Amino acid sequence: MAVAAGLAVAHAGPGITALRTVRTTFFPLLSGQGTCDHVALTFDDGPDPAATPQFLDALRERGVRATFFLLGSQVARASRLAADIADAGHEIGVHGWRHRYLPLRGPAATHADLAGTKEIIAAAAGMEPWLFRPPYGVLSTAGLVAAGRLGLTPVLWNCCGREWARGATAQSVYQSLLGDLEGGATVLLHDSDCTARPGSWRAALGALGLLLDECDRRGLRVGPLGKHGPHWQAPRRFPP
Numbered sequence: 001m002a003v004a005a006g007l008a009v010a011h012a013g014p015g016i017t018a019l020r021t022v023r024t025t026f027f028p029l030l031s032g033q034g035t036c037d038h039v040a041l042t043f044d045d046g047p048d049p050a051a052t053p054q055f056l057d058a059l060r061e062r063g064v065r066a067t068f069f070l071l072g073s074q075v076a077r078a079s080r081l082a083a084d085i086a087d088a089g090h091e092i093g094v095h096g097w098r099h100r101y102l103p104l105r106g107p108a109a110t111h112a113d114l115a116g117t118k119e120i121i122a123a124a125a126g127m128e129p130w131l132f133r134p135p136y137g138v139l140s141t142a143g144l145v146a147a148g149r150l151g152l153t154p155v156l157w158n159c160c161g162r163e164w165a166r167g168a169t170a171q172s173v174y175q176s177l178l179g180d181l182e183g184g185a186t187v188l189l190h191d192s193d194c195t196a197r198p199g200s201w202r203a204a205l206g207a208l209g210l211l212l213d214e215c216d217r218r219g220l221r222v223g224p225l226g227k228h229g230p231h232w233q234a235p236r237r238f239p240p
C-alpha cells in the first residue's frame with residue numbers, strides 16, 4: 001500500500017508532494033516529520049562561497065548543527081566549503097548535480113546525477129551522504145529508484161521560509177516559518193542564491209537567529225535530520 005501510494009505520488013509529478021496535508025498524513029518520513037521535541041534544520045542549494053560561511057558562523061555561535069543538502073555543481077566549485085560543513089559537525093545530503101527538475105529526466109540521467117553528487121560529496125567532505133532531497137521537492141519514479149540503489153533516503157520538508165520570494169525580509173521569512181513551526185518540523189532555508197534572486201539568502205540568515213530564539217522559548221531542540229527521532233538514522237551498512 002505504502003509502495004503503491006509512493007509510486008502514485010511519483011507519477012503524479014509536480015504539486016502533489018508539495019501538498020503539506022497529503023505529505024504529512026501519508027508520508028510522515030518523506031515530509032520530514034520527526035520526534036515532537038525536535039526541529040530539524042536544513043539548508044539547500046549550497047555550498048555558496050558568499051553565503052555558506054556566514055551560516056556556519058551563525059550556527060557555531062549558537063552551538064547548533066544542521067543538515068546541508070548540497071548541489072554537486074556547487075561542490076565542484078567550492079569543495080573546501082563542503083569539507084568545512086562536515087568538519088563543523090553538520091550533516092550533508094544530496095540535492096542533485098544542477099538543480100534539475102527530475103520528472104523531465106530519464107532513469108539513466110537521474111541515476112548519474114545523484115551518483116555523481118554523492119561521489120563528489122564523499123570525496124570533498126570525507127563522509128557518505130544517506131539523505132536525498134529532490135530539487136523543487138518534486139520526486140520522480142526514476143528518482144526514487146536511483147535513491148534506493150544509492151542508499152539515499154528521500155526527504156522533503158514541512159516548514160519553509162520562502163526567502164526566495166520577491167521582497168522577502170528576515171521578518172517575512174521568520175513569519176513564514178512560524179506558520180508551520182512545531183515539534184517534529186523540518187525547516188527549509190537556503191544558504192545559497194544560485195537558484196534564486198541574488199542575495200535572497202540574506203533574509204534566511206537574518207531569520208535564523210529569530211527561529212532559534214523561538215525554538216529555545218518553546219523548549220524545542222534544533223539539530224540535523226540524523227537527530228530527528230528514532231526513524232532518522234543512517235541505514236546500517238553491512239559488509240557485502
Ligand SMILES: [Zn+2]
Nearest residue numbers: 044045135136
Ligand atoms: Zn533547491
